[in-house]
């Protein structure tokens with residue numbers, strides 16, 4: 284959304300995203316799928332890329348942290364950090380599983396908690412009493428990978444990043460940069476700085492990852508077969524993905540990243556969930572700043588809170604929630620984009636419910652935006668030969684509209700600039716509402732009977748609002764905006780400057796029409812599981828999975844009152860095009 288907004292304003296934008304593919308979870312997921320880890324990651328990368336694109340995420344590059352540029356850059360950063368005295372070798376004592384043939388990361392050792400006797404405590408923390416643990420504290424430990432109790436403690440050599448030595452540098456950088464960050468990101472950064480940075484192991488005993496190399500590029504003596512920790516190499520992939528983009532497109536990646544090669548004028552913005560803030564405000568800056576090289580560091584950091592599923596967590600393993608690939612089989616991307624923008628977990632955690640989702644889509648998209656576009660274009664088709672009509676002069680009603688639109692557009696632009704996306708959603712909706720209010724007041728269908736010129740002004744102004752709505756809705760609703768714009772021949776979806784001409788841009792006589800292909804009837808989506816059902820999970824639901832999911836055997840969530848959703852389906856279909864209303868899933872009414 285932000286990328287689309289900035290491009291629409293005429294900025295040169297590079298939207299970089301990637302899959303971070305290393306680490307124990309990827310290895311174990313691959314094993315569970317019966318695949319080698321590379322094949323697994325190859326497939327998952329394609330799945331993620333396709334899902335993102337289908338949602339209208341306008342990536343310039345969707346890279347892979349397992350690709351060659353990230354190997355090279357990760358090894359480069361490790362070398363310069365070591366040259367700067369910020370990396371040293373240390374010997375750890377870690378749990379080795381003889382039957383699994385591997386060292387076990389802390390969380391993959393389970394056993395009985397020494398404090399509360401909970402039998403499934405993890406090696407890093409007990410989920411029952413919450414105490415932080417060391418895997419060697421556990422009584423009767425076993426491997427969470429295989430269940431084997433054939434474990435022993437072995438020495439293993441690792442590289443440590445001496446974050447204690449760069450803590451002051453990082454804090455100085457946060458002091459300088461964070462005043463422009465939003466409170467959530469800033470508070471998380473200081474929380475971690477105040478708790479104190481610790482020297483951190485940045486290598487692991489894994490097979491899949493960026494290998495640790497010696498000065499000659501070959502295996503490093505004493506660290507053969509080790510790879511860098513995923514959280515060391517993953518953020519470096521932002522830079523490496525840009526190199527992937529350059530390789531594919533012939534661009535210059537260094538001018539985006541090196542302050543000595545043109546990146547001084549880059550504004551670097553990161554978007555993430557709040558769980559990732561510490562890595563982006565402390566760990567990654569420690570790597571970058573510790574290198575002493577002139578790399579671009581983040582300017583603005585936008586963090587989001589949690590989206591919950593009826594107050595609980597989304598869970599792929601338990602099939603609780605609706606997931607990216609599944610969502611698009613139910614409804615178009617713009618419905619999800621709208622809901623997550625205008626009602627998303629921006630400044631606090633937010634619960635997703637089908638009821639609220641239905642309300643947002645119907646009240647905002649179908650009733651306000653869709654209804655407006657449908658009404659005015661339909662009327663132009665039936666009464667003005669399907670063209671932008673000539674004749675008449677704007678009067679006081681149009682003057683007031685113009686003033687209101689100019690002010691509302693300034694507000695909308697300011698909210699986008701401030702990355703206040705919920706407020707931007709409301710400001711966008713407020714503009715759509717202005718369109719409806721104008722049509723109510725100008726009432727061209729009434730004026731048409733007595734004063735054709737007056738009606739022509741109303742229709743012409745309304746059609747210009749359609750063109751404007753296409754432009755200002757495009758960052759949030761790219762697919763809908765294109766369709767709406769097409770009805771009035773508005774293919775230019777650049778961001779508008781607030782000025783008077785906005786309401787009289789379309790050439791008179793230009794044909795306008797609703798698409799002939801689309802029936803008015805809204806399709807009835809087939810819904811997935813209710814809130815606490817299980818079964819469909821993350822898997823792409825085929826006909827069989829969906830049929831199962833629709834069966835009303837899902838236990839309803841605990842809630843205070845009866846759920847009203849869907850009891851009175853909207854009888855209307857007048858506003859079905861261009862954004863038909865939706866109805867709640869049957870299963871959640873049980």
Ligand SMILES: [Zn+2]
Nearest residue numbers: 396399409412
């Ligand atoms: Zn415990």
